[in-house]
Amino acid sequence: MSEKRIAVIGGGIVGIAVARALIRRGLGEVTVFEKETRLAAHQTGHNSGVVHAGLYYKPGSLKARLCAAGRVAIKEYCLEKSLPYREVGKLVVALDEGDLPALADIESRSVASRVPDLARIDDQAKLREIEPHVAGIAAVHSPHTAVVDYPAITEAMAQDVRAAGGTILLGQEVTAMVVEGTKVRLHTPAAEHVFDQVVACAGLQSDIVARLVGADPSPKILPFRGEYWALDPERGHLVNGMIYPVPDPALPFLGVHFTRGVYDDIQVGPNAVPALAREGYSWGRISPRDTLESLRWPGALPMARQYWKMGIDAIGESLLKPIYFSRARRFIPELQMSDLMAKSTAGVRAQAWSRDGSLVDDFAVDQVGPVTLLRNAPSPAATSSLAIADYVIEKYLPSGR
Template sequence: MGVVGAGILGLAVARRLAELRPDAELTVLDKEDRLAAHQTGHNSGVAHAGLYYAPGSLKATLCRRGIALLKDYCADRGLPYEECGKVVVARNAAELAPLAEIERRATANGVPGLRRLDATGLREIEPHAAGIAALHSPETAIVDFTAVARAYAADVTAAGGTLRLGTEVVRIGRRGDAVTVRTGGGEELVFDRLVICAGLQSDRVARLAGDSPAPAIVPFRGEYYRLVPDREHLVRGLIYPVPDPRYPFLGVHFTRRAGGGVDVGPNAVLALAREGYRRRDVRPADLWETLRWPGFKHLARRHWRTGVREMYGSAVKRAFLAEARAFVPDLRAADMVPAPAGVRAQAVDADGSLVDDFRIGRLGPVTTVRNAPSPAATSSLAIAEHLAGEILAG
C-alpha cells in the first residue's frame, strides 16, 4: 500500500493502515526532504473542539472524535497539549445572532463545557478583550502539530513502513488491479492501494490518477504578526471573532502557541505560488493555473471587495492592527512583529463555491483526499480511522 503525502494527515492514514494490516508493505512518498513541510508545519497549532461545523457533517463528526483521540495520543507520547480555552467574541449587536448559531451548532456537536458570557464574564476569562458577549470553549487546546506528525512517522517506521522523502510522484497509472506510480527519479512503484493526501498539491496528484479537475486548489497565504514577549500578557488563551459564514476563513484572531508566544492573524490573501509563504514568492505557472480556473473567476467576481480589503490589511500594518484592536484595544503597533506565514489549500469548485467540508473520492484502488482544511490536523486520527476502514473494505 502507498500513501502520497507526509503531512499530518498522510502520516496518520499510514499509521492506521499499518495498525490494521501489520503484514502489509507500506510506503509513504513525499516530494519534500522533510516531514510536515507545508500546511502541517505552518499550522496555528489549535486543537479545535468542534464549535463551527454543521452538525452531522464529516467535519463535525471527525473533529469531535479526533480531538479526543489526539488528546490521548499526546498524553501517551508526552507531547505538548494545553487546554488553554477559546472565546468567540461578539463585538456588537449584529454579531449576537451569528454567535447564537455557533452556540447551537457547538451544543449539537457535543462540545463540552460551553458557556455564554456577557462583557463582564468575558473580561474574567480574557481581561484585555473587548466585546458585548462571547462563547467560551474551555477544552479548545493548543498543540505542536509538527511534533505530532513526527510521532506518527515514528509509529509508521516502527511498524515496518517506509518513508520515501524527496520522492516526487509524476505519474499514476493502472496495471490490472494494481496502481503504478512513477517517481521523479524514473522509478516505478506498484501498490495494491494508493491514498493521496497531498495537501497543496492534492488536485494535481489526484488528476494524475484520473480524477476530475474539480475541485481545484486555490492557495491563500495567511500572514501573521507575533506579540513581543513583554506584551504576551494581553492574551491568556485564544481570542476569536464571530466568523463570516460566507467564508471558511475565521478572520484575524489571537492564538497562544504551544512552544511559546502569541500570534495575531491570519488574514487571507491570494498566494502567487502554491507554496508561496512570502510576498515575493511568485511562480508564474502556479499563478496562471489559478487564474484560468473557472471557479476562481466566479470567486473573484463575487468577493472582490473582500479580497481588496484583505490585500490592504496585508500591505498596511495599521489596517491589520485596527482589525486586531477591535478585540484587544490595548494593542499597539509596537507590540507586533512579523511572524511566519502559512498557505491554505482552499478547494474551489468550478462554480466558484468554496468547498467547506472534507472532500474524499474513490477511483477503484485509489483514494483521493481533495479537501482537508482545518480542523484536519485536529481530526487526523479520526480521519485516518474513517479512511482506512473504507480503503481496506473496498
C-alpha cells in the first residue's frame, strides 16, 4: 500500500508542530504550504513570547488542558534544542479592591487547573520582593510562566520536519481545495496537488480556508491588533519578569502588560484595537475587503454592542500615547512617558466570533471529509502548539483513517 499524502496549510507554530507530529508518528508523506516566503510570518512572529502556565482558562477546557501539556512539551523541546527558555515568572496584580473578585476567580481557576507553584500574595512588601517597582494591593504569582523565542522554535521544528523527509513549500498560497471522494485536490497559483488528508492551521485566514471546502462560514475571524511599546533599556530595572493586570472577565483580552522578553527587551502591551485588515499591523494597513466583510458579519453588531466601550478605549490608547502611558503607569508609578520609547511591534490576533456575535472562547476544530480545520487557535496556542498537534492528530487523524 502506498504511503498516505498529507498536506498542512500554514507555516506558523501550530502548522509546523502538526507537520512534525505527523511525521514522527509515521502517518504519511507530509507537505506544508505557507503563503509567505518565511515561516512564523504572522501571529507566531508577532506575539508576547510568553509560555503561559494556564492561569486564566476554564478548568477542563481545551485551552486549560493543552496549555498545561504544551507548556511542559515546549520547555522540554527548548532544552533538547538548546533554545532559550527563561522562567521569569508572572505577577497578576490587583490595583484596588475592585480587582479582588476577579483575582480570586483566577486563583481558583489556576488551582483547579493545577498551575504549578501558584502563590497568592496579599502583602505589599512581598509583592515588592518579586517586583520592587510595582503598585497594587494583592497578586497571584506564577513562577513558572516563561518567555521564549517562538519563531526560533518554529524554525527548529521545521528543521525536524525537513530532516525526517517532509517538504515545506514557502511562498505557496493555497487558493482552492476540492474534496473528491476520499481525496483532496489542492491548488496554488503554481500547481495542483492531490492529498489523502489536509490539516489547515491558517491563523488569520482560517475562516477563508474553511470556506474553500464549503465549511460553515461561522466562526469568522475578526482581527484585533495588539500594539507594543518598547521600554527604554536604561529603565529595564523597573520590571523583573512579567507584570499583568487582572483581566476584566467581561473582555476577551488580557490587558496591557509588561513583559521581560527572552533577550531582555521589555515590551509594554499589547492593547487590542479592531484591525482594518487581517494582516493590518498598523492603522495605515487597510483592506477594504476585510473591513467590509467584518462590518457585514451578522455577529458584528451584537459584538459592537457588547464591546463598544473596550473598542473606544483601545482606539484612544492606540492613537494617544498619554492614554496608553497613564494606563501602564498605574502598575509602575515611577514610569515616565519618555520611558515608552516607540511603538516597537504589533501583532494581529486571529480571534473567532460566531454568527450571533459571541466570542469563541476555546480552541475549535472542524472537519469536512478528509480536511481538518483549526477554526480558533488564539493565545495560548503558541504555548500549546505541541499539545494541539497531538490532540488534532489523535482525535481527527487516527492512523487507521
